Amino acid sequence: MQPALRASDISKSFGAVHALDRARLTVERGEIHALLGANGCGKSTLCKIIAGTVGLDAGEVLIDGQLAALGSPNLAEEQGVALFYQELSLVPQLSLGENIFLGREPRDRLGFTDRAAIQRQTEALIDRVAAVAGKGFRPDARVSDLSPDQRQLAEILKVLARKPKIIIFDEATATLDRRQVEVFFDILRELKAEGVSSIFISHRMDEVFAIADRITVMRNGATVAEFAAAETDRYAVVYAMVGETGAIAASVRDHKPLEGDTRLVVKDARAARLGPVSFTAQRGEILGLGGLHGQGQKALLAGLFGAEPFQGGSVSLDGVDVTARRPADAMARRIAYVSGDRGRDSALPGRSILENTAIASLVRERRHVVPGAVFRERFTEVLAGLNTRYAGLDAPIGSLSGGNQQKVFISRWLSPAPGLLLLDDPTKGIDLGAKGDFYLLARKLADEGATVIIYSSEDSELLSLCDRVLVLNGGAITADLVGDRLTPFELTRASYGDAA
Amino acid sequence: MIGLNKLGGRTWVVTAAALIILLVINAVLQPNFLEPSVVQSNLTTFLPLVLVAIGQTYVILGGDIDLSVGAIVALVNVVTVTVIAGLGGDGTAVVIGLVAGMGVGAACGLVNGLIIAGLRFQPIVTTFATSIVFSGLALWVLPQAGMPVPEPYWRTYAGSILGVPTVYVIYIVAFLIAAFLAARPFATRLKAVGGLRTAAFQTGLDLGRLRVSAFMLSGLFGAFASLCLTGETASGDPLMGQTLAMSAISAVVLGGTALAGGVGGTLGSVLGAWVIGMIGSVIFFAGLPFEYQTLVQGLIILAALAGGVLVTRR
Numbered sequence: 164m165q166p167a168l169r170a171s172d173i174s175k176s177f178g179a180v181h182a183l184d185r186a187r188l189t190v191e192r193g194e195i196h197a198l199l200g201a202n203g204c205g206k207s208t209l210c211k212i213i214a215g216t217v218g219l220d221a222g223e224v225l226i227d228g229q230l231a232a233l234g235s236p237n238l239a240e241e242q243g244v245a246l247f248y249q250e251l252s253l254v255p256q257l258s259l260g261e262n263i264f265l266g267r268e269p270r271d272r273l274g275f276t277d278r279a280a281i282q283r284q285t286e287a288l289i290d291r292v293a294a295v296a297g298k299g300f301r302p303d304a305r306v307s308d309l310s311p312d313q314r315q316l317a318e319i320l321k322v323l324a325r326k327p328k329i330i331i332f333d334e335a336t337a338t339l340d341r342r343q344v345e346v347f348f349d350i351l352r353e354l355k356a357e358g359v360s361s362i363f364i365s366h367r368m369d370e371v372f373a374i375a376d377r378i379t380v381m382r383n384g385a386t387v388a389e390f391a392a393a394e395t396d397r398y399a400v401v402y403a404m405v406g407e408t409g410a411i412a413a414s415v416r417d418h419k420p421l422e423g424d425t426r427l428v429v430k431d432a433r434a435a436r437l438g439p440v441s442f443t444a445q446r447g448e449i450l451g452l453g454g455l456h457g458q459g460q461k462a463l464l465a466g467l468f469g470a471e472p473f474q475g476g477s478v479s480l481d482g483v484d485v486t487a488r489r490p491a492d493a494m495a496r497r498i499a500y501v502s503g504d505r506g507r508d509s510a511l512p513g514r515s516i517l518e519n520t521a522i523a524s525l526v527r528e529r530r531h532v533v534p535g536a537v538f539r540e541r542f543t544e545v546l547a548g549l550n551t552r553y554a555g556l557d558a559p560i561g562s563l564s565g566g567n568q569q570k571v572f573i574s575r576w577l578s579p580a581p582g583l584l585l586l587d588d589p590t591k592g593i594d595l596g597a598k599g600d601f602y603l604l605a606r607k608l609a610d611e612g613a614t615v616i617i618y619s620s621e622d623s624e625l626l627s628l629c630d631r632v633l634v635l636n637g638g639a640i641t642a643d644l645v646g647d648r649l650t651p652f653e654l655t656r657a658s659y660g661d662a663a
Numbered sequence: 664m665i666g667l668n669k670l671g672g673r674t675w676v677v678t679a680a681a682l683i684i685l686l687v688i689n690a691v692l693q694p695n696f697l698e699p700s701v702v703q704s705n706l707t708t709f710l711p712l713v714l715v716a717i718g719q720t721y722v723i724l725g726g727d728i729d730l731s732v733g734a735i736v737a738l739v740n741v742v743t744v745t746v747i748a749g750l751g752g753d754g755t756a757v758v759i760g761l762v763a764g765m766g767v768g769a770a771c772g773l774v775n776g777l778i779i780a781g782l783r784f785q786p787i788v789t790t791f792a793t794s795i796v797f798s799g800l801a802l803w804v805l806p807q808a809g810m811p812v813p814e815p816y817w818r819t820y821a822g823s824i825l826g827v828p829t830v831y832v833i834y835i836v837a838f839l840i841a842a843f844l845a846a847r848p849f850a851t852r853l854k855a856v857g858g859l860r861t862a863a864f865q866t867g868l869d870l871g872r873l874r875v876s877a878f879m880l881s882g883l884f885g886a887f888a889s890l891c892l893t894g895e896t897a898s899g900d901p902l903m904g905q906t907l908a909m910s911a912i913s914a915v916v917l918g919g920t921a922l923a924g925g926v927g928g929t930l931g932s933v934l935g936a937w938v939i940g941m942i943g944s945v946i947f948f949a950g951l952p953f954e955y956q957t958l959v960q961g962l963i964i965l966a967a968l969a970g971g972v973l974v975t976r977r
Contacts, residue, residue: 185941216864216865235867236864236865236867237867240867248865249861252857252861252865252866253859253864254854254855254859254862254863254925255858255859255925256854256856256857256858256859256921256925256926257851257858257925258856261851261855262855265851265852265855265863265866265868266848266852266866266867266868268848268851270848274847275847276846276847276848276850276851409917527842550677
């Protein structure tokens, strides 16, 4: 039998950049196939080519043994390929039902949109995820009113509604919590039983080994390894991803007891869906915020930075009240904030690397005239220290990969060094090499006296990086894990609200 | 504000309320305001703006804007009267003139759409530029105002068809077209294009076609409006309808359609157009000196727009 999909010798260049160089991918019918690789390895481009949103320069794609013509998303869809988009493909102004059936609206005999059918069919789809969808997930709900995880579920339903033969899930679980991921996996298994093939892209190794039948690893635009999931292990897969030169900082946590003085005191901090929470943090400490997605971790960080001020409570740093009403207050107190949502919270799109780096200093130092030469020298040094690769300070920020962009956004805050560094899922969507650099940087800053608070959606990150982890559940701190108790078991247990 | 929040995207409810208030004020200022003949005369005055606003709604829903529609109105007018006069002014000539006018309107929309959606020019700059081109063409076709249309044309417009005043027939036809389009997948897809273009593209919608269709609808409704204005003025005027584009955009926004695209509908635009018409009427009958009328009208529209924005902002 022919495989459901066979892509061979796919090459694609964007200008001078070779995104794909004779990449290949074979997916059998009814198979869940994980496509792995560091960011920039070309897996997203390969998927977009298969889904028809990006053209290819060379190579061929066979679907069920037939040469596929993939000029547009529509053509690909006609041939049974559907792509789940990492960058959401939902229109916020339209309702859930309208979005799911956009472009393929059921019609009545006169050709009018059959709204009753949309309602009915959307309800049937919602039933598949009803248990974890949360409140307000109805066919007529406007997508702009849905939470990020609900939008992601909506995106999954939109793909399912097309009844494809091959589904590409590009980071489909990124904003889902663990229960939602489990439901999603159940759906994947049902699809598999129906003979539908899935291509699954995820940064979470746990998920890959939990669900995938086979694994293809890409590096630098080429396919470097293919594994059967049952016959390999994480080490082999990671090794294939990073290659021989890439070294991963598996753990930069040293188990030295904390001796620093108490530096940060948060008392009864409250916000929508958060708290009141109280905790302290010490000089030189990397404090993790753990727990399921959306349990108040982001609200806590945004509140400390004043981006979404607390509704009550107080924050003091080194004995000084630093309860922030707006980010400028926090910045004046050497509090820094780096978000994982780079596009929304960090980037000045289209502006140069220098401008993106200098922006915090401009505000903090109350500059009215940009001291170009001073900043140029200062940030060249800072960026060099971060092992950042860039064409020049005047290149637009968009020319950098996600990992390098994130380094630029962190470098904003390094001159002078921050007293309190808030990290909101900072390594989301950046490659393993950059993550390693990033962990080392966080540790270095802490060793130099900063207090670092980090929220991460990946437990392994918290476990390898943090001295101590506060686990949040439903906006409350359910556990304070340190030392021997800082284990995956305790973390998971506390995440589900089961305090030890 | 809790109750108002429930309005959600339905700003047109607010516009409807404003319309009712204006109706009451007008009824007080003009004792005969509610007489059928006065109602008909007012609705006749508002008709061109209503039509242009309906057409503009599609463009704005799709995330674009059409500043050229006033110039289209003028061009359609001069082409129609010139064609009618050139063919001798009998019944056949009038019909051919009307068809030619509609054709010109659709063609102008097509040009706008192709430049904007095809060549990816900025809609605001492009339609500003094409409006100058269309105005220039209108002056070339008919350098001076004049050239009367034959009597059957304006008599039919002022009269009735099968016992129903022609103006009402036009309203009904326009509403039917708008209702027809609103019930088609086209409406949702256009909102998607205006709402989040990348999402619409990724979903496989034909963006170019949808945007060109919207501009053609705007051109067609502009032509429609022009033919009505021609029925009123009964002559050619290359400078006709200059303020219509801006008034129509105000009407669309007043009606709750977001300038950013993706949200709204033609019903609100019709109400918005009526509100703008009624504001003019209130100012006129309140006996305000002429030199203040435009200023006051502008301020009232600004207030009405601000009101709508404040009510819907959470």
